[in-house]
Amino acid sequence: MFSKDFIFGVATASYQIEGSIDKDGKCESIWDSFTKVKGNILDGSDGSKVCDSYLKYKDDVKILKELGVNSYRFSIAWTRVINEKNELNQKGLDYYINLCKELLKNNIKPLVTLYHWDMPKWLDDLGGFLNDDICDYFAHYTDIVTKGLLGLVDNYITINEPQCIMQLGHRVCAHAPGIKYTDKEMLKAIHNLLKCHGKAVSVIRRNVPNSKIGFAPCARPMCPSDREDELLEKKCYEKFFECKNDYEFPNTVSIYSDPVFLGDYPKSYYEEFKDILPNITKEDLKLISQPLDYIYQNFYTGNYYSLDKDNNLVKDEFYFGYPEGNIDWLQVVPEALYYGPKYLYERYKKPIIISENGFCNNDVVSIDGKVHDPERTDYIRRYVSELEMVSKLIPIKGYYYWSLFDNFEWNSGLKKRFGLVYVDYRDGKRIKKDSFEEIKKIFLK
Ligand code: NOJ
Numbered sequence: 001m002f003s004k005d006f007i008f009g010v011a012t013a014s015y016q017i018e019g020s021i022d023k024d025g026k027c028e029s030i031w032d033s034f035t036k037v038k039g040n041i042l043d044g045s046d047g048s049k050v051c052d053s054y055l056k057y058k059d060d061v062k063i064l065k066e067l068g069v070n071s072y073r074f075s076i077a078w079t080r081v082i083n084e085k086n087e088l089n090q091k092g093l094d095y096y097i098n099l100c101k102e103l104l105k106n107n108i109k110p111l112v113t114l115y116h117w118d119m120p121k122w123l124d125d126l127g128g129f130l131n132d133d134i135c136d137y138f139a140h141y142t143d144i145v146t147k148g149l150l151g152l153v154d155n156y157i158t159i160n161e162p163q164c165i166m167q168l169g170h171r172v173c174a175h176a177p178g179i180k181y182t183d184k185e186m187l188k189a190i191h192n193l194l195k196c197h198g199k200a201v202s203v204i205r206r207n208v209p210n211s212k213i214g215f216a217p218c219a220r221p222m223c224p225s226d227r228e229d230e231l232l233e234k235k236c237y238e239k240f241f242e243c244k245n246d247y248e249f250p251n252t253v254s255i256y257s258d259p260v261f262l263g264d265y266p267k268s269y270y271e272e273f274k275d276i277l278p279n280i281t282k283e284d285l286k287l288i289s290q291p292l293d294y295i296y297q298n299f300y301t302g303n304y305y306s307l308d309k310d311n312n313l314v315k316d317e318f319y320f321g322y323p324e325g326n327i328d329w330l331q332v333v334p335e336a337l338y339y340g341p342k343y344l345y346e347r348y349k350k351p352i353i354i355s356e357n358g359f360c361n362n363d364v365v366s367i368d369g370k371v372h373d374p375e376r377t378d379y380i381r382r383y384v385s386e387l388e389m390v391s392k393l394i395p396i397k398g399y400y401y402w403s404l405f406d407n408f409e410w411n412s413g414l415k416k417r418f419g420l421v422y423v424d425y426r427d428g429k430r431i432k433k434d435s436f437e438e439i440k441k442i443f444l445k
Contacts, residue, residue, distance in 0.1 A: 002391060007109075007398025008443040009071035010064070010420065011356050013116035013160070015047045016407040018077065020054035024091035029079045029118040030128075034176030043413035045425075050414075051405045052428050054095060059430075061102045063421060064404065067436065068444050071109045073355065073400050074099070075116035075160065081148070082141050084122050093148045100152040110153045111400075113216065114142055114200060116160040117175070117410075124177050129165075129189035129196075139199040146207040154211050157296055157355065158200040161218045162193050166250040174411045184276040186250050191278045194259055198287035205290070214296035215260055216355040219253050221302040221340040222246075223333055225316050235313045236305050237343050243269045246303070246315065253344075261348040263289040294397065295344050298356035301329065302336030322382070323375035327360040327409070327416050334382035338390045345394040352395065357383055358402035358418045360409070363433060371422045371431055377438040384442055401439060405430065 015031045035046035053060050064072055080092030100110045115138070119128060123137055146156075159165075166186060168175035181189060197215055204211050222236035222245075239245050241254045243266050249255065254266045263285055270277065304316040322332035341352045359379035363371050380401065387396060406419035414425055420439060422431040 002388065002396070007071045007353060007400075009069045009073055009111065009398065009400040010067065010404040011073035011400040011402050012053070012404050012407065013075040013113065014077035014080075015116070015118040016403075016409070017051040017074075017405060018054040019047065019049040019052045021048050023054060024080070024095070025083060025089045026077065026080045026092055027082075027084050028121040029077065030121055030124050030176035031118050033121050034178060040178070041411055041413045043415050045408065045413040047408045049425070049428075050408045051423050051430075056428070057095070057099045058102055060404070061099075061106055061108070063430070063432075064103070064108055065106045067404075067420070068440050069108060071111050071155075071398070071400070072103055072404075073111040073113065073157070075113035076145055077118050078115065078141050079118060079120045081144060082120065084120070086137065086140065088144050088148075093144070096145075097148060097152065100149060104152060109155065111155040111157065112145070112149065112153050113157040113160050114138075114145065115158065115196075117165060117169075119177075128177065128179070129192045130181070130185060132192065134192050135195040135199045138196040139203050142200040142203040143207065146204055150208065154208050156200075156204050156208075156211060156213050157216045158197045158213065159193065160216045160355075161298060162190070162215075162256050163218055163251045165193065166190060168410075171250065183249075183273070187273055187276060188278040190250060190255060191280060191284070194256065194288045195284055197260065198284075198290060201290045201292070202287070212293040214292050214294040214353065214355075215257075216296040216298060217253060217256050218298040218300075218356075219340055220247055221299070221336045221343060222305050222313075223302045223335040223339045225304045225306045229307070231311065232305065232307050232313075233339075235307070235311075236339065237346065239305075239313055240343050241266065241347060244272055257295075257344075257348065259285060259288045260292065261289070261295070261350065292350065295348055295350045295352045296355035297340065297344060297352065298402075299336045299340045299354060300357060300402075301331050302333035302340065303331070304333065304335075323378055325360045325379075326362045327412060330360055332359075332379060332382070334379075334386045336386075337383045338386035341387070341390050341394060341396060351397045353398040353400070354387065354396075355400050356402040357399065360416050360418050363406070363417045363422055365422065365424070365431060369431070371433040373433045373435050376420075376433070376435040380435065380439055380442060399443070
């Protein structure tokens with residue numbers, strides 16, 4: 001059983017659900033332009049309509065209410081709130097003001113993500129995260145949002161999954177803007193991104209009384225195959241925090257979370273990259289490491305590891321017959337919600353909130369008009385039971401399922417469905433899947 005004040009929520013992000021990409025003065029984002037290039041999105045889709053939440057937010061809130069969540073995590077589109085002259089676009093901001101009012105009327109607390117990947121195209125044209133002024137642009141945007149939502153929102157996440165921003169946007173180039181960086185540029189961009197986070201924290205603290213702030217990286221924990229083996233767990237922990245582990249730079253945890261929570265990059269970072277380090281000053285590190293209230297972390301998957309006869313860590317390439325997600329990176333490893341939070345707490349010693357966890361399925365509407373998704377329910381049950389187990393050892397404060405609806409799954413397009421609610425993209429019809437009812441039984445028992 002989780003504590004009485006446990007946060008149970010669902011998460012979404014602006015580009016993935018809103019549609020209306022050219023309404024009310026919204027300017028172009030890197031995703032608006034990236035999706036126009038043939039071949040970038042698996043099924044050729046884009047975010048121009050998706051769940052239509054820009055127009056249907058009141059319906060969204062009704063569904064949230066029915067689901068029984070006490071919090072809703074969504075992101076703000078920088079491109080709606082700020083125009084190409086870097087000035088406030090009040091109409092765009094009004095959308096979020098109205099959404100928050102509607103949520104609060106229904107006793108649902110908003111958790112706002114400031115940056116969930118949809119950078120204004122004009123800012124990316126000025127160099128994006130390689131531009132040293134990016135932090136001031138981000139601070140200005142944060143100032144406008146936090147003042148505009150004053151009295152409505154006090155919970156903020158600055159940046160979502162910085163690893164994916166860098167790895168997918170600038171390494172693999174499967175995500176917008178799809179501009180490849182060298183290792184040296186990558187380190188500079190990461191440092192600027194962390195400074196954006198830091199500046200946003202200062203602005204939120206200044207503008208919002210009693211604010212609660214976090215940063216939401218992602219991780220794929222190394223889970224011991226044998227839970228009794230202490231040496232194995234210790235080695236998994238150490239590998240998890242290496243700055244270049246199996247998942248490789250820039251996809252690891254410590255490069256982002258050590259500066260934020262411990263005030264400096266890991267020692268191995270300075271050794272590994274000694275010839276290409278960006279300019280890192282004491283003031284930067286102070287800015288980046290201002291105290292946060294929570295560790296937010298997105299966990300979907302992990303890997304099992306064992307020890308060979310010489311006690312070296314080896315990755316096990318097997319899974320335990322759990323349902324398979326229909327997206328290549330999502331192997332079902334429920335222990336990720338036990339070891340992930342445990343490792344993070346051991347290192348950073350802050351209360352933890354799972355800001356995303358979810359399952360991608362090949363959902364279809366059956367002949368009875370319903371969507372039966374027992375695999376998703378199975379996934380949630382297994383993961384949440386691990387989370388419950390670890391909550392006996394460390395403070396776990398909340399869980400957000402990804403996602404409320406099926407939505408635009410970035411370069412994978414519309415065919416990859418994570419929602420508790422099915423969306424028929426032809427007419428916008430929403431159908432509650434079986435897991436919608438099942439998740440209530442888990443959290444509202
Ligand atoms: C992480 C991202 O934050 C979200 O945007 C994405 O849709 C889900 N994971 C599923 O891939």
